[in-house]
Amino acid sequence: MNNFYLMSIQYDGTNFSGWVKQTNKKTIQGELESAFSKNAKLPVKLLGASKTDAGVHALDQKVWIELDYTPNLTGLKNTLNKALPNQIFINSIINVDNNFKVRNVKEKTYIYRLRFEKYDVFRQYYTYFWNLPKFELSKLKEVLNLFVGTHDFLNFSGLKINEIDKISPIRTINDIQTNILDSELEIIFKAKGFIRYQIRTIMGCVFAYLNNKISLQVIKETLELKHPKLPYIADAKGLTLISIDY
Structure with missing residues (x-):
């Protein structure tokens, strides 16, 4: 048995x-x-x-x-x-019981961590160093809020068109929170599930927006599939799976 x-x-x-x-x-x-x-x-x-x-x-x-x-x-x-x-x-x-399904989760929590102002050699593998000493927190929250809720995240994932028959790009992000600690910023994502590269492509576009490389409207249109996928993806080392709840 x-x-x-x-x-x-x-x-x-x-x-x-x-x-x-x-x-x-x-x-x-x-x-x-x-x-x-x-x-x-x-x-x-x-x-x-x-x-x-x-x-x-x-x-x-x-x-x-x-x-x-x-x-x-x-x-x-x-x-x-x-x-x-x-x-x-x-x-x-x-x-666990024999009918337990490990992927049938209630919610997953990921944190993307980045440092600004001060580079820390001891945190280099766990945070992304962002050389932008000043940014508007309200502007950051405004762009992140675009992704909360249910959307087709095809343009914010690593999925190819021939994969969407097997893997749905439609996902729901329950919440995105921000937390600033000294020279470190935490961006907390909560959802039942994420697609390959989803958080990293979101963060790549967030960085590009805060660096004035793209507009909020372009990001909105990209999310609505009215604009081609953007060429931005954040470094993997800033991302950590914090918890999985059932």
């Missing part, structure tokens, strides 16, 4: 090619499967709740696992954490 579990894991995505396992590339999923195979030496099925991109970090990625044995969960967590690279850490492992 198979058993089902839910892991919460955190990782520094700097040197990984994203969550999804890929041939000849270091990925989070690949490292987890390798840790299981080296230590448990038994089959495992893994499914992540969020397919984070290369360079993106996580504090609470959720991972569904199926095992054909019953482990001691504390021992399994400790054993796997010893086997995993220092950039990946399992926070917890709990039992």
